[in-house]
Amino acid sequence: MAYLASEGLFAMEYQAVRSVRIGKAAAAMIGDAAKRNDVMLTIHAPYAISLSSEDRGIASASRKRLIMAAMAGHYMGAFHVTFHAGFYGRRTKEDTFRLQLKSMQEVAAKLESLGVSVELGPETTGKQSQFGTLDELIELSRSIPRVRPTLDFGHMHVRSQGSKFRRAEDCLNVLSRVERELGTERSRSLVLHFSEVQPTATGYGERRHWPLGSTYGPKFEYLAEAMVQVGYNMIVICESPLLDKDALKMKGIFEKKLSIR
Numbered sequence: 001m002a003y004l005a006s007e008g009l010f011a012m013e014y015q016a017v018r019s020v021r022i023g024k025a026a027a028a029m030i031g032d033a034a035k036r037n038d039v040m041l042t043i044h045a046p047y048a049i050s051l052s053s054e055d056r057g058i059a060s061a062s063r064k065r066l067i068m069a070a071m072a073g074h075y076m077g078a079f080h081v082t083f084h085a086g087f088y089g090r091r092t093k094e095d096t097f098r099l100q101l102k103s104m105q106e107v108a109a110k111l112e113s114l115g116v117s118v119e120l121g122p123e124t125t126g127k128q129s130q131f132g133t134l135d136e137l138i139e140l141s142r143s144i145p146r147v148r149p150t151l152d153f154g155h156m157h158v159r160s161q162g163s164k165f166r167r168a169e170d171c172l173n174v175l176s177r178v179e180r181e182l183g184t185e186r187s188r189s190l191v192l193h194f195s196e197v198q199p200t201a202t203g204y205g206e207r208r209h210w211p212l213g214s215t216y217g218p219k220f221e222y223l224a225e226a227m228v229q230v231g232y233n234m235i236v237i238c239e240s241p242l243l244d245k246d247a248l249k250m251k252g253i254f255e256k257k258l259s260i261r
Helices: 002-007 024-036 056-076 093-114 134-143 153-158 168-182 220-230 244-260
Strands: 011-015 040-044 080-083 119-122 150-152 190-194 196-199 206-210 234-238
Touching (some): 011 056, 024 056, 056 080, 080 190, 134 168, 150 153, 153 190, 220 244
Parallel strands (some): 011 040, 190 234
16 A cells, blocks of 8 residues: 555555455455555455346355455445446346346345445446446446446447447546436546457457557547546546556546646
């Protein structure tokens, strides 16, 4: 945490993407270090989560993994747990949404009973087989107060042929829609993920994340300009392979846009 602060970075996503392997004491130690260095924490839950799985055992285990990640986040003082909610499989999108809604309601109720205040952040996804369009996540957030999406702009950029971010206005439309649908207060401190993403051979669908400056999009300048225009504090997590190096580049781009405006 001191290293991040020395670089001028004041947010971090704790990675529990393989499994939640941290206990209460160690999580509290991380949280104390984060507080001392003014680093805001989020946590990423395991990838092995599928809340709408046709296998009830998998769905149940997924809910438990999400609860464990939220609890670990609670112990370290994280306010938001990012997760990939799952796949459509053979279900219709409508049936999948109903199952996702039911599962997240159950998780939210369990966390409330445990006194865990970490909000649930289903992430916008980059493949059409995955649950997690902006429409779906906004509707979940409208239905469950504890849910607020993690907006991954790289994923949204490659999800479909018509989803490209080619200008700042495209990013602004996303942020403005969240504000319009969820309200002003829930638009503050949104968690955003960003990296440049290579699409599959079809031209859409996520294949691989790349560092800033690759030939792939989107350009962070577009998102930075949109963030300046909406004027809210937001947490931007860099998902490029270069992590803090690209995070610092992104911070520099944002600050330049801010000073110009």
